[in-house]
Amino acid sequence: MKDHQCKNNSKPVNRVADDNLRVIQSILHETSDLKSRRITYQESAGMIIYLESIADTEKIQQSVIEPLNRAMDKAQPVEQVITNTELSLIEELHKGVGKLLNGSCLLTLDGMSSMYAVNVTNQLTRTPEEPSNEKVVRGSHEGFVDSLTQNLGLIRKRLENENLVIKQYVMGQTSNTKLAVVYMDDLVNKEVLAEIFRRIEGISVDMAFSPGYLEEFLENKTLSPFPQMLPTERPDRTMAHLLDGRVAVLSEGSATALILPVTFLSFFQSPDDFNSRVLSGSFFRMLRMVSFLVAMTLPAVYIAIIGFHFEILPNELILPVKASLEGIPFPPIIEAFVMVFTIELIREAGVRLPTPIGQTIGIVGGLVIGDAVVSAGFISNVMVIVIAVTAVASYTVPTYEMGSSIRILTFPLMIAASLLGFLGIVMGLIVILLHLCKLESLGTPYFSPFAPLNVSGLKDAVIRFPLWKMNSRAMDALPQNRRQHNSKGWKRK
Amino acid sequence: MKTSEMKKKWFLLGTLIMFIVLLTGCWDQRLIKESRLILAAGLDLEANGKILDTVVYPVVNKGSNAVSMIRSVVVSSTGVTTRDARFNLDKKVSQMFDASRNRVFLFGEKLAKKDIYSSLDVIYRDPRGSVNAMVAVVKGSAKKSLEIQPQDSTLLDIYYPELLRSTSAIGLFEIETVQSICTLMFEEGNDFLLPYLRVNEKQQRAEVIGTAMFHHNKMTGTLTGKESTLLLLMNGVKQDYPRFTFKIADEKRVKERNYITILVNDIERKMKIDISPEQKVRVKLALEMDVNVNELPIDHLDSAAKANEFNKTLTKEMNALAKKTLAKIQKANCDELRIGKRIRSFHYADWKQMNWEKDYRNISIEPDIKITIIQHGIIN
Numbered sequence: 001m002k003d004h005q006c007k008n009n010s011k012p013v014n015r016v017a018d019d020n021l022r023v024i025q026s027i028l029h030e031t032s033d034l035k036s037r038r039i040t041y042q043e044s045a046g047m048i049i050y051l052e053s054i055a056d057t058e059k060i061q062q063s064v065i066e067p068l069n070r071a072m073d074k075a076q077p078v079e080q081v082i083t084n085t086e087l088s089l090i091e092e093l094h095k096g097v098g099k100l101l102n103g104s105c106l107l108t109l110d111g112m113s114s115m116y117a118v119n120v121t122n123q124l125t126r127t128p129e130e131p132s133n134e135k136v137v138r139g140s141h142e143g144f145v146d147s148l149t150q151n152l153g154l155i156r157k158r159l160e161n162e163n164l165v166i167k168q169y170v171m172g173q174t175s176n177t178k179l180a181v182v183y184m185d186d187l188v189n190k191e192v193l194a195e196i197f198r199r200i201e202g203i204s205v206d207m208a209f210s211p212g213y214l215e216e217f218l219e220n221k222t223l224s225p226f227p228q229m230l231p232t233e234r235p236d237r238t239m240a241h242l243l244d245g246r247v248a249v250l251s252e253g254s255a256t257a258l259i260l261p262v263t264f265l266s267f268f269q270s271p272d273d274f275n276s277r278v279l280s281g282s283f284f285r286m287l288r289m290v291s292f293l294v295a296m297t298l299p300a301v302y303i304a305i306i307g308f309h310f311e312i313l314p315n316e317l318i319l320p321v322k323a324s325l326e327g328i329p330f331p332p333i334i335e336a337f338v339m340v341f342t343i344e345l346i347r348e349a350g351v352r353l354p355t356p357i358g359q360t361i362g363i364v365g366g367l368v369i370g371d372a373v374v375s376a377g378f379i380s381n382v383m384v385i386v387i388a389v390t391a392v393a394s395y396t397v398p399t400y401e402m403g404s405s406i407r408i409l410t411f412p413l414m415i416a417a418s419l420l421g422f423l424g425i426v427m428g429l430i431v432i433l434l435h436l437c438k439l440e441s442l443g444t445p446y447f448s449p450f451a452p453l454n455v456s457g458l459k460d461a462v463i464r465f466p467l468w469k470m471n472s473r474a475m476d477a478l479p480q481n482r483r484q485h486n487s488k489g490w491k492r493k
Numbered sequence: 494m495k496t497s498e499m500k501k502k503w504f505l506l507g508t509l510i511m512f513i514v515l516l517t518g519c520w521d522q523r524l525i526k527e528s529r530l531i532l533a534a535g536l537d538l539e540a541n542g543k544i545l546d547t548v549v550y551p552v553v554n555k556g557s558n559a560v561s562m563i564r565s566v567v568v569s570s571t572g573v574t575t576r577d578a579r580f581n582l583d584k585k586v587s588q589m590f591d592a593s594r595n596r597v598f599l600f601g602e603k604l605a606k607k608d609i610y611s612s613l614d615v616i617y618r619d620p621r622g623s624v625n626a627m628v629a630v631v632k633g634s635a636k637k638s639l640e641i642q643p644q645d646s647t648l649l650d651i652y653y654p655e656l657l658r659s660t661s662a663i664g665l666f667e668i669e670t671v672q673s674i675c676t677l678m679f680e681e682g683n684d685f686l687l688p689y690l691r692v693n694e695k696q697q698r699a700e701v702i703g704t705a706m707f708h709h710n711k712m713t714g715t716l717t718g719k720e721s722t723l724l725l726l727m728n729g730v731k732q733d734y735p736r737f738t739f740k741i742a743d744e745k746r747v748k749e750r751n752y753i754t755i756l757v758n759d760i761e762r763k764m765k766i767d768i769s770p771e772q773k774v775r776v777k778l779a780l781e782m783d784v785n786v787n788e789l790p791i792d793h794l795d796s797a798a799k800a801n802e803f804n805k806t807l808t809k810e811m812n813a814l815a816k817k818t819l820a821k822i823q824k825a826n827c828d829e830l831r832i833g834k835r836i837r838s839f840h841y842a843d844w845k846q847m848n849w850e851k852d853y854r855n856i857s858i859e860p861d862i863k864i865t866i867i868q869h870g871i872i873n
Contacts, residue, residue, distance in 0.1 A: 310525040311593035311621055315654070318530065318594055319551055323563055325526040326553040332524070418522075 245479025682833015
């Protein structure tokens with residue numbers, strides 16, 4: 001682990017314990033949670049200094065004070081007495097402060113030109129609950145928590161492999177947030193890894209409170225509608241991506257791991273696909289692909305049809321559609337915008353509110369507004385159906401980020417459709433497709449395996465093949481080792 | 494320096510695209526709610542040679558609680574051509590007409606006998622033309638047929654397509670659309686039939702009474718329902734439920750016991766064309782039918798001998814009907830059986846020697862129909 005960044009010129013540790021306390025107090029601006037306790041060890045007076053808020057007093061008692069008392073009369077050095085696993089000798093006061101902020105306590109003795117730092121961090125833990133925005137039906141129901149060490153532990157627990165490497169960084173000149181980069185050393189592409197390190201080291205921010213915050217500093221195209229890194233709160237998902245040769249970035253105080261580099265398709269994969277049977281897994285994945293297209297294009301297609309090309313409607317459909325549109329005061333584009341805007345309002349209001357009120361908003365917004373707006377004759381009921389289907393479809397995408405990207409993309413397509421009909425939609429889709437093909441996630445192709453085409457990669461694309469058929473790893477992260485071991489074994493003769 | 498230039502370029506490009514989209518003024522939007530959808534049209538020839546165009550379009554009356562009532566409105570107008578008549582119509586009706594969803598074209602008999610292509614020409618030229626609209630001929634005037642109010646459906650534009658489709662299923666004709674008859678009107682040795690309707694004003698209904706035979710773009714005669722069903726079978730086309738009723742006995746007491754109704758299950762047709770060196774054409778038309786007895790009050794189908802007797806009677810009746818039908822189509826010069834097309838494809842040297850316009854009437858077509866009863870329903 002890298003040390004805290006030191007802004008001031010560091011001072012050496014004093015030989016008098018009281019002086020050390022005073023200096024540390026001044027560095028920390030007389031913060032109230034800085035506590036100290038006087039002790040005597042082998043006739044030299046000393047002091048234990050710790051931050052009450054993050055140090056565990058129980059641990060101080062057990063691993064520092066008690067051993068010291070027991071060894072009072074023996075001529076043993078402090079290193080042999082203290083039973084804590086992490087003990088370091090510190091010679092500069094600022095390093096000591098850094099340790100203090102990490103949750104260590106400092107032991108300073110008169111007559112010594114250095115201090116001991118003992119790790120007594122208070123583990124404030126949350127039990128690994130299932131993340132509420134990435135639920136699965138079958139399989140693991142564990143999720144990341146807000147503690148970095150515990151999260152790394154959750155990953156280690158799943159990958160008992162000597163090639164799993166964790167590199168820690170400290171980021172944020174003010175917040176000093178701990179950051180961990182996790183990867184499989186034998187799989188990860190070294191150039192991609194070097195690029196990630198280069199970028200992380202190059203970032204200079206005051207505060208780095210979550211990987212989502214980091215995302216913007218790491219990605220190439222911030223203004224692209226498509227997320228280029230996959231945030232996940234699921235350890236099993238993280239593990240699967242690590243085994244594809246990808247890299248996960250975790251940070252202290254956040255339950256989200258950032259997977260990079262990723263492809264467009266990763267956002268449509270869910271652990272459920274692999275937990276359920278091949279046929280149903282493939283079906284649900286196809287359903288999500290279809291819903292992606294529906295969510296993006298359905299309002300635009302509808303606007304194009306009723307504004308330009310109603311001759312493509314089947315005979316039986318044309319009269320109901322015409323009847324529902326009769327007497328609507330707005331042009332289709334305004335109608336669609338009003339409805340989409342309403343649904344986004346309901347969604348935004350529902351997210352922020354506590355669950356019981358959120359449901360009320362859903363009912364009031366969905367049922368009352370939807371019904372009243374039609375019977376008042378402001379919006380046609382076909383438009384309400386179209387926008388409702390679009391909204392539902394956009395929420396089937398297993399990652400929230402991609403869902404919101406899709407909803408944003410509907411707007412330019414709707415405008416294009418209202419100006420030029422199907423021609424406009426085609427032009428809009430061409431632009432989106434061009435952008436997808438051109439987009440890179442840390443130097444790897446984003447739209448793989450479609451562009452560039454990788455036939456064996458298609459086994460895990462729109463449909464998922466049986467696991468024992470997937471003998472080559474996904475190529476989009478450019479892993480070192482192409483082969484992956486999946487075979488039924490017993491079926492071979 | 495370079496990036497600012499790039500930015501400038503992109504900004505210019507973006508503005509240019511916005512200008513192209515927003516300022517050209519060629520926003521060719523046509524909203525469905527601002528269009529009068531023509532869903533059925535009828536064309537007649539007036540006594541003074543003008544075209545009478547009658548159209549049916551739906552009008553939606555929106556109630557207070559979003560329940561809408563749809564009803565059909567009929568208007569007609571005259572003009573020197575079809576399009577001229579339509580323009581005159583547009584002057585009378587609010588909103589713009591849109592014929593791209595037209596489902597049915599009805600031709601008055603008078604116009605059909607003169608020329609149907611000239612009236613359809615406008616549809617072939619229009620990229621949004623409703624080329625998949627069905628075509629039919631009405632005995633009398635097409636305007637009258639659009640003014641009836643059948644009880645089956647309040648909307649005529651639903652009534653007519655459904656009527657034609659169901660009649661086609663019992664084997665009277667194959668559904669022809671504006672598109673499908675287009676090439677047939679110009680092809681040598683390949684003609685077509687169109688449904689032939691009659692308006693029953695007392696019952697406020699239209700009724701298919703047979704088919705109208707066409708030669709090129711003119712109607713040249715009519716066939717009854719029975720004749721057209723058989724002609725279709727002789728042409729090798731079997732629709733879902735082709736039925737025939739024949740008289741097989743002459744009993745006085747209960748007249749109904751004199752008849753048999755059969756449903757054709759399966760057919761096998763073979764056509765052989767012999768051309769002598771003097772271009773004498775002999776067409777042998779072998780048709781085997783497997784039939785299902787639908788109705789036979791006198792019965793006795795349990796005995797094989799009796800069944801064979803029925804087979805013979807039916808074969809005889811059917812051959813007689815076939816001869817009558819073939820004579821009719823030859824007289825009308827309607828080559829529905831596509832004999833001319835076959836000669837053109839397989840005997841081109843002879844074809845060049847012939848004048849099909851005249852020779853068709855004089856060729857000999859010999860039908861040879863065999864009927865076998867294979868089913869008699871679930872009673873014995």
